[in-house]
Amino acid sequence: MKGAFAAVSDRLSLLAYLLLAAVSIWWAGSYLLIKIAVLDVPPATLATARLLIAAVVLLVWLRLSDAGPLPLNLGSWARYARIALFGHAAPLYLIAWASMTVPVSEMxxxxxxxxxxxxxxxxxxxxxxxxRATLFGLSAGFIGLAAFLSLSTVSTSHASRSAAPLLALLAAAACYALSARTVARLQDGNALVTGTAVMICAIPMLLPLSLAFERPWMITPTVRTVAALLLLGVMSTAVVYVVYYRLIRLSGPAFASMHHYLVPPLSIVLSAAFLGEGLNLFQILLMGPIIASIVIAHGLISQKL
Incomplete structure (x- = not known):
């Protein structure tokens, strides 16, 4: 009997790491897609378009699946609204706005x-x-990330650039942390229902900003921009967020948040390959400690965070 429980635990652990890898890869790629789309589409409109595309995809997915209908009680929708604000509307806008001046690797x-x-x-x-063990697990990754930033070839531009976009990205990080805690407390429904309801709640939070200040009806996006928006909406928003909610419920918000340690090295590799951003030997060497912090944190951080 003990062996059977151990086998189940091992399978869950493997699934958690596979989901973590999928989330990391797609969110690393999303920074590149944002960089492409923001050339033609202003930030609030970009974030709103992502949410609209994702909502359509998830509504169709929900209709074709056996996940059940969307909830009708106000309490559930209030929780979904909090997730929408901190996990979607606010950070997606902040990241899109910062992307106009901040390189992918720094983002x-x-x-x-x-x-x-x-x-x-x-x-x-x-x-x-x-x-102390928890702090050590997080600090290991953060030290690697700090070194990553300090040794980046683009970090020298800080002195002549406004700090506002950098602070906006830190605010987006704080929003994601708040959202993960709320998602972890959800007891009703499943990942698909949660993802669909959250997208629906997030759209009206950004749509007025887009209509009032960015006049989206005047935008003439290129084919490349449209392709980037479709990938952002379908994969990086609809599919990946459902996977992320599943990961949180499987392993807890602390482990799920560790994808942020994998995304930077992946983003730097992708930005070097497709956008021509600098990638040096120091950055490559620092990927090891960052990835290792995933394993450290999994064993040390309580899933009740």
Whole structure:
């Protein structure tokens, strides 16, 4: 009997790592897609378009599946609205806005501070200081990320560039940490129902901003931009967020947030390959400690964060 339980646990652990890998790869690629789309589509409209495309995809997916209908009680929709604000509307807009001036590699690195915010919010909620082991697991990744940023070939532009986009990316990281805690507390429905309801809630949070200030009806996107928007909406928003919600429920928000340690090195590789951004030997060497922090944190961070 003990062996059977161990086998089930191993399968769950393997599934968690596979889902983590899928989320990391697609979200690393999403930074490149945002960079492409923002050339023709302003940030609020870009984020709104992602949500609209994702909502359509998820509604069709929900209709064709046996996941069940969307909930009718106001309590569930209030929780979905909180997830929509902190997990979609706010961070998607902030990241799109910052992408107009911040390179892909820096974007990924700054948003990767989400686990640190997760620990901070857990401490504030429980009014207790995280254990030394927990802090060590998070610090290992953060030190690697800090070194990543300091050794980046684009970091020298900080002195002449406004700090506002960088602060916006840190704010997006904090939003993601808050969203993950709310998702972890959801007891009703499944990942597909949650994803669909959240997308529906997030659209009206950004649509007025787009209509009032960006006049989307005047935009004439190129074929490349349209393709980037479709990939952002279908894969990087609809499919991947459903996978992410499944990952949170399977392994907890702390482990799920560790994808932020994988996204930076993946983003730097992709941005070097497709956008011509710098990739040096120091950045490659620092990928090892960042990826290793995933394993450290999985064993050390409580899933109740």
């Amino acid at each position: 990924a690195i700054l948003v990767a501070t989400t686990p640190l915010f997760a620990v901070l919010f857990a401490h504030l909620a429980r009014r207790e200081w995280p254990s």
